[in-house]
Amino acid sequence: MVNESAERHTVLFDEHRALGGRMVPFGGFSMPVQYESILKEHDAVRKRAGLFDLSHMAQYLFTGADVAAWLDELTVNKVATMKPLQARYNIFTNERGGAHDDVIIYRLDEARWMVVVNAGNAPKMLEYLTSRLPASVEFVSKHGPNANIAVQGPLSVGLLAPYVDVDVAGLKYYTCVECAVEGTPAIVARTGYTGEDGFEIFVDGEAAVRIWRALLDAGRAKGVVACGLGARDVLRLEAGMPLYGHELTEEITPVQAGLAWAVKFDKPSFVGKGPLQRQAQADQYARVVGVKSVEGPPLREGYVVKCEELPMGEIRSGAPSPTVGANVGTALVAKAAAAPGTRITVEVRSREYPAEVVALPFYKREAQR
Amino acid sequence: MAQPQGLLYSKEHEWANVEGDVATIGITDYAQGSLGDIVFVELPKVGARVDQGGNVGVVESVKAVSDLFTPLGGEVLEVNGTLEDDPSLVNREPFAGGWMFKVKVSSLDAQRANLLDAAAYEKLVAESEH
Numbered sequence: 469m470v471n472e473s474a475e476r477h478t479v480l481f482d483e484h485r486a487l488g489g490r491m492v493p494f495g496g497f498s499m500p501v502q503y504e505s506i507l508k509e510h511d512a513v514r515k516r517a518g519l520f521d522l523s524h525m526a527q528y529l530f531t532g533a534d535v536a537a538w539l540d541e542l543t544v545n546k547v548a549t550m551k552p553l554q555a556r557y558n559i560f561t562n563e564r565g566g567a568h569d570d571v572i573i574y575r576l577d578e579a580r581w582m583v584v585v586n587a588g589n590a591p592k593m594l595e596y597l598t599s600r601l602p603a604s605v606e607f608v609s610k611h612g613p614n615a616n617i618a619v620q621g622p623l624s625v626g627l628l629a630p631y632v633d634v635d636v637a638g639l640k641y642y643t644c645v646e647c648a649v650e651g652t653p654a655i656v657a658r659t660g661y662t663g664e665d666g667f668e669i670f671v672d673g674e675a676a677v678r679i680w681r682a683l684l685d686a687g688r689a690k691g692v693v694a695c696g697l698g699a700r701d702v703l704r705l706e707a708g709m710p711l712y713g714h715e716l717t718e719e720i721t722p723v724q725a726g727l728a729w730a731v732k733f734d735k736p737s738f739v740g741k742g743p744l745q746r747q748a749q750a751d752q753y754a755r756v757v758g759v760k761s762v763e764g765p766p767l768r769e770g771y772v773v774k775c776e777e778l779p780m781g782e783i784r785s786g787a788p789s790p791t792v793g794a795n796v797g798t799a800l801v802a803k804a805a806a807a808p809g810t811r812i813t814v815e816v817r818s819r820e821y822p823a824e825v826v827a828l829p830f831y832k833r834e835a836q837r
Numbered sequence: 838m839a840q841p842q843g844l845l846y847s848k849e850h851e852w853a854n855v856e857g858d859v860a861t862i863g864i865t866d867y868a869q870g871s872l873g874d875i876v877f878v879e880l881p882k883v884g885a886r887v888d889q890g891g892n893v894g895v896v897e898s899v900k901a902v903s904d905l906f907t908p909l910g911g912e913v914l915e916v917n918g919t920l921e922d923d924p925s926l927v928n929r930e931p932f933a934g935g936w937m938f939k940v941k942v943s944s945l946d947a948q949r950a951n952l953l954d955a956a957a958y959e960k961l962v963a964e965s966e967h
Contacts, residue, residue, distance in 0.1 A: 490873075506899040507874045698873070698900050765877040765897055788876045788899060817879075817895070 478523035479615050479673035483680055487694050495587025497524035500696035509699035510790055513662050517621030518695035519683055524587035526611035527670055528597065534604045535581050539573065542600070542739055544722055544731040550575040555642045555659050557730055559722050560593070561740035565747060567716040567725075569593050572659055574644050582655065582670070584616070586712045615676030619683060620666030620695075620703075627687050628667055631679065632656060636667060650679050661700065663707025663831050702787045705796060708758070708829025714769065714785045715756050715798055723748045724800070725756045726828065754781060757806050758828040759797045761814060764821030767797030772815040773805070773823075780805035783814060791831045801825070839959065840865070841932050845949065846958035847890075847908035852932065853952070858945065860909045863936040864896065864927065867962045872898040875927045879905075880916040880938050887913060887940065889948050894937070896927070909948050911940040 475498035484491065489500030499521070502509065512518045530539075536548035545558040554575050560568040569589040574582040585593045590611060601607055619628050625637045634647040636656060644657035652675035660666040671679060684694060701711065710716050715725045722731050723744050733745055747753050759767060767786025772779055786797030805812060810825040840846065845853045845860075850868035853860040869875065877897040887893050887907045894905035916938045920926060927935035942948065953961065 501900060502873055505874050702899065765879070765895070765902075766899070768902065 476524075476612075478521055479676050480521045480523060480617075480680055483677060484521065484694070489694070489696060492697070494697055495524050495590070497587055499524055500694070502696040502698045503694050506696070506698035506702065507790055509693055509695035510702050512691060512693045513621045513664055513695060513699065513703055514791060515622065516691040517619060517623040517627050517666070517687060518662075518693055518699065519680065519687075520618040520620065520695050520700060521680070522616040522618050522668065523614070523673070523676065525616055526585045526587065526590040526593070526609065527614050527616065528583045528585065528594075529608045529610060530581045530583065530605055531579055531608075532602070532605035533579055534602050535579070538600075538602050538605060539581070539583075540735060540738065543571075543573075544738060544740075544744070546732050546735060547573060552577045553643050553645060555644055555657050559716070559727065559730060560596070561722070561738065561744070562718055563740055563743070564719075565721040565723070565740035565743035566718040567712065567720070567722060568596060568718065570710060570712055570716055570727075572657075574655065574657060576644070576646060576655070584670075589712060610670075613673055615669075615671055615673045617669045617671070617676060617680055617683070618660055618662075618666060619669070620660045620662040621664045621692075623687070623690060623692065624664070624666040627683060627690075627692060628656075628669075630686070631682060639667075650675060650682060652679075661707075661709055662703035663709070663829065664703075664833055701785075702789065705785055705787050705798070706789050706791050706829065706831040708831075710756075711785060720756070720784075720800065721747060721753075724753050752803060754800050754802050755806050756784065756798050756800055757808075758826040758830060759783065759786075759799045759812070759814070759823050760792065760826045760830070761795045761797075761821055761823035764795065764814070765816050766795045767814060767823070768816075773799045773801055774813045774815065774820070775801075775805040775810060780812065789830060795823075796830050798828070799825075840955040840962070842955045844932075844955060845908060845952040846955070846961075847906065847952055848961060849890075849906045849908075851906060851908045853908045853940075855909075855942065855945065858911075858942050859914065860911070860940045860942050861936050862907060862909065862938055862940060863931060864905070865958070865962075866931045867965070869928050869931045869935070872896060872901065872903060874899050875924045878920045878924045878927065878937065880920070881907075881913045883913050883916060885913045887911065889951065905937070907938075907940065908952055909940055909942050909945075911942040913938055914941050915939040 654671035771783040781801030813820040879895040881893040889910035
């Protein structure tokens with residue numbers, strides 16, 4: 469067992485323990501991988517709603533007139549074109565076009581921005597961003613003092629609305645609002661990582677326990693449950709969303725990860741633009757694809773993928789998918805094996821199991837906003 | 838929960854129910870609870886010779902792959918084919934419908950000395966939970 473005391477605790481740590489959460493080290497924090505059952509938590513989010521503690525993710529606030537131009541240079545997607553209260557997925561790249569981190573950037577008003585980075589990348593990103601910080605930009609880290617509670621699932625609007633002093637039902641997908649939740653100033657964003665409708669609440673840690681308990685108590689009779697990292701991973705994988713360290717790394721570029729839609733080559737310049745442009749144009753790169761296997765064990769990171777007995781790449785993420793009713797995963801494979809419909813095999817414990825390359829995502833909710 | 842009486846237990850959280858020279862083998866309630874939702878079980882082949890404590894298969898939950906060890910050595914007589922279609926039976930009924938395989942045990946008395954009774958296993962679980 470890893471000594472839990474070596475890991476940081478979020479403000480909701482005691483809540484997780486009280487709910488029977490199984491705590492595991494994740495991104496420098498001790499986080500619940502599950503409470504009662506990953507499959508039950510997954511089911512709650514797809515059909516009802518689930519609560520997630522995302523306080524391990526770092527919330528960085530930047531203020532100044534030069535923030536947009538600065539971030540535009542460090543990332544692949546457009547920053548300056550964002551309107552106040554808009555949220556946008558983005559990727560910080562290295563000189564080779566690989567990914568330092570994938571993030572969501574929130575524009576709070578003309579001059580104030582929030583960047584939410586992955587917990588595991590937080591030390592690296594803190595150093596990267598602060599060492600390049602323009603003199604005119606003010607930086608505050610809320611990593612630790614602030615909490616992030618995500619409410620995800622079809623019942624999210626009804627569950628959250630009574631606690632917020634603005635109309636959350638009217639909030640558009642990938643926008644946010646500064647408001648009060650249970651009387652405490654907060655940012656509520658219609659963002660998530662599950663493929664369902666939902667919200668993320670960025671709020672001072674002092675209020676987080678009260679909000680967490682209120683939402684959980686209000687939702688309990690409707691089948692709303694607390695959800696851990698295990699369910700979150702299955703949900704995001706089904707929704708075709710990348711997880712840093714798996715589909716995106718310092719070596720695996722956004723182009724390879726199938727995230728070219730977020731790479732804006734019409735920006736005059738950004739870190740890694742040249743290599744990414746050449747990679748995209750040559751179109752010979754290994755790429756991330758969806759993999760589905762109906763028989764055999766779950767797909768897991770590192771399993772070798774073959775096509776006509778030739779090694780073509782490896783599994784990067786995998787899980788049994790209750791929604792699809794099969795084992796699903798992603799693989800980084802050579803272009804020759806990347807077309808949907810390609811018959812492949814996955815090697816598990818020296819045995820080959822049949823699988824198929826399929827288009828991502830595995831799941832898309834019907835009533836897309 | 839109390840451990841079922843009359844079974845033999847291993848420190849790796851398997852149980853064996855010995856009737857004559859045939860042992861029915863599975864994993865304990867504590868083991869299934871630790872693993873979480875079980876989604877795949879790989880069992881030994883019928884006819885295979887297995888040694889006490891040997892790695893004879895795999896139990897996979899949503900998040901993890903765990904080795905399956907046999908608490909008793911001998912010849913594999915039968916495996917629970919139901920688990921191929923419904924591995925979650927191990928979660929629901931670890932000591933009943935979730936049994937995994939049967940072994941024709943060789944030299945039971947020598948092997949038995951390496952296993953625990955219900956009370957000793959109960960103590961082991963209580964210690965593991967702290």
